Amino acid sequence: MAETATLTFNGTTLELPIVTGTEGERAIDIRHLRNATGLITLDSGYGNTGATESSITFIDGEKGILRYRGYPIEQLAEHARFTEVAYLLMFGDLPTETQHTEFRRQLSENQFMHEALTHHFDGFPENAPPMAILSAMVSAAGCFEPALARADDDDHFLELAARLMSKVRTIASASYCKSIGHPINYPRSDLRYTANFLHMMFSLPFRPYEPHPVVVDALDKLLILHADHEQNCSTSTVRMVCSSRASMSAAVSAGINALWGPLHGGANAAVIDMLEKIRRSGESIKTYVERVKTDPNTKLMGFGHRVYKNFDPRAKIIKEACDSVLQKLGIQDPMLDMAMELEAVALQDDFFVERKLYPNVDFYSGIIMRAIGIPTNMFTVMFAIGRLPGWIAHWREVRMAAGGRIDRPRQVYQGPVARDFVPVENR
């Protein structure tokens, strides 16, 4: 007999079906609730609401588990390349050698921007936020690449995905070069995805940048760790935009804007700003932590998570990588020592323990990006480059869903009740 939940209201009893996921998660299926009872549910912030069933990423927030299509994040970060993980997320399985080679070929074939697009950069002020440029240019790329603006074309999905993944990397590096008055670099055909990005970011006409293997591996690992995270704010945004049958570039452009917020993808830069502010003020870590506890407007950036009520497994991996990258590159960054002291103080403080606040993916990621030479204002762009295959995978999952309906949540209205118009002379 199928499991149900019983709802009794106003003399009506309703048996609501229970949906069980492959990892044993259970949900009350309320798809027929309003028709049967006239009731809707209310859950601002969606902390208790499943928006969809999905097969892409599994998170167990209590146990600190994260798996992409069933593969533990620890194993993917250790053994896979970012392009393999991108393929896994989008298609459901790790690519064979042939499939991976074809995907990489598509990425290389599509890494150029339409020359007319490069002139758009001149329209931005030098201090334009890179996330604003990225979002605008992804939308603009859709105008020059009709394929990106095509909605229902799964036959060309691999090419579409490769186009967007490759363009975003080129656009991101170009926006950085323009922001510091450097010429835009063209991609090199002899470099793989991540190394090519670093080349396009840092090469100069008189001094080509040769990506250091330690730096390439560190950035590749960071991109893997950011590649997907189930129904987070920006991914849910991409899914909602996709549900209206908008194009992949339109949905991704919306996702970039959602990621930009300091409570979401903007937190990696906010962590460094926070550490720098503490260092400049000369106040002790303990004093700052006391301020966080007493001032509701002061957050410990890089701490806390809606889902993880234990360690964010990505934070653990990045913290370990921090030590190794800084050591291999011979870099002493006082920020790392400060971050580790901040973590130690917070994790022994009841305020954080009671609220189950632990370091999240953003707490240490900025320290690695600083070591690589990426400027703080590009940190969230790096998050977007990493998250892109996840967004594309979710776009495809929505697009391929049989009988896909447009997302349209309901509300509980709390405004004025019906009233008649008042002519201005009587107001």
Ligand code: SDX
């Ligand atoms: C990402 O969803 C995802 O999966 C996101 C992400 C992904 O990969 O896509 O993991 C990436 O966005 C990571 C989070 C990055 N943001 C930050 O580091 C910003 C700082 N963190 C907080 O703003 C907060 O923890 C959130 C936004 C991450 C989560 O917010 P919630 O779930 O709404 O937390 P909450 O407000 O319900 O917090 C519960 C309590 C509250 O205190 P009380 O009202 O109970 O007294 O904990 C407090 C909060 O004020 N709290 C914090 C805190 N986070 C929560 N207090 C101080 N510092 C913090 N960081």
